[in-house]
Amino acid sequence: MARIVLNVIYDHPTDPQAFEAYYADTHMPIAERIPDVERLVLLKALPGADGAPAPWYRTAQIFFADAARMEAAMASPEAQAAVADLANFATGGVRVVVAEVV
Amino acid sequence: MARIVLNVIYDHPTDPQAFEAYYADTHMPIAERIPDVERLVLLKALPGADGAPAPWYRTAQIFFADAARMEAAMASPEAQAAVADLANFATGGVRVVVAEVV
Numbered sequence: 001m002a003r004i005v006l007n008v009i010y011d012h013p014t015d016p017q018a019f020e021a022y023y024a025d026t027h028m029p030i031a032e033r034i035p036d037v038e039r040l041v042l043l044k045a046l047p048g049a050d051g052a053p054a055p056w057y058r059t060a061q062i063f064f065a066d067a068a069r070m071e072a073a074m075a076s077p078e079a080q081a082a083v084a085d086l087a088n089f090a091t092g093g094v095r096v097v098v099a100e101v102v
Numbered sequence: 103m104a105r106i107v108l109n110v111i112y113d114h115p116t117d118p119q120a121f122e123a124y125y126a127d128t129h130m131p132i133a134e135r136i137p138d139v140e141r142l143v144l145l146k147a148l149p150g151a152d153g154a155p156a157p158w159y160r161t162a163q164i165f166f167a168d169a170a171r172m173e174a175a176m177a178s179p180e181a182q183a184a185v186a187d188l189a190n191f192a193t194g195g196v197r198v199v200v201a202e203v204v
Contacts, residue, residue: 005145043107043201055199097157099145 003038003101004070008060011092016057022089023058030085031060033078036070039063057092063101070098105140105203106172110162113194118159124191125160132187133162135180141165159194165203172200 013019032040041061045054064070073079086094115121134142143163147156166172175181188196 042204044204045199045201054201055197059201095157097147099147099156099161102144102146 002066004064004067005099005101006062006064006070006074007097007099008062009056009095009097010058010060010090011095012053012057013089013091015091019057019089019091027082027085027089030078031082034062034073034082035076035078036064036073037062038065056095067098104168106166106169107201107203108164108166108172108176109199109201110164111158111197111199112160112162112192113197114155114159115191115193117193121159121191121193129184129187129191132180133184136164136175136184137178137180138166138171138175139164140167158197169200 010019039061040063043059043061045056045058047054062070064073074083112121141163142165145161145163147158147160149156164172166175176185
């Protein structure tokens with residue numbers, strides 16, 4: 001089975017400074033307890049070269065060895081706590097896109 | 103300066119089989135000549151758990167050490183050749199989103 005990445009896409013929050021503080025100090029310590037994560041890549045989108053706003057705010061890419069491991073990890077109490085915490089800071093909304101590494 | 107990723111986001115092509123063949127056999131050998139690339143991650147988006155179609159088809163994530171190196175690399179003849187090749191297979195269109203690793 002292919003490696004899998006769960007992309008957590010954060011749309012622009014109402015207060016980016018408050019988002020950044022909560023994300024670093026509170027959310028990441030919770031999210032880092034999700035089991036079986038192979039690699040975590042945190043990205044902050046930049047505006048376009050033409051000055052167009054970035055199409056989203058941040059992406060967290062959570063890599064797992066395969067889909068079965070991702071599903072088991074995301075069903076864990078640790079992942080459920082991270083998901084439940086989103087409502088506390090993700091004021092722009094969150095989308096999830098799962099992708100295979102191929 | 104922060105590490106930088108250039109995300110090349112391919113929307114759904116009219117003929118995915120033709121896209122895959124051209125992408126693997128022709129486009130990647132051209133794109134792999136882009137200089138100063140630290141890491142390349144090729145992703146294929148999956149449909150949602152509810153059966154919703156994936157919001158895009160593929161993403162190529164091209165990592166560079168910093169923005170200056172990305173800009174120099176993308177101005178190279180090798181990158182220009184890769185960009186010019188997109189019209190030969192990216193029938194669904196292409197969007198580019200640059201992000202910082204932070």
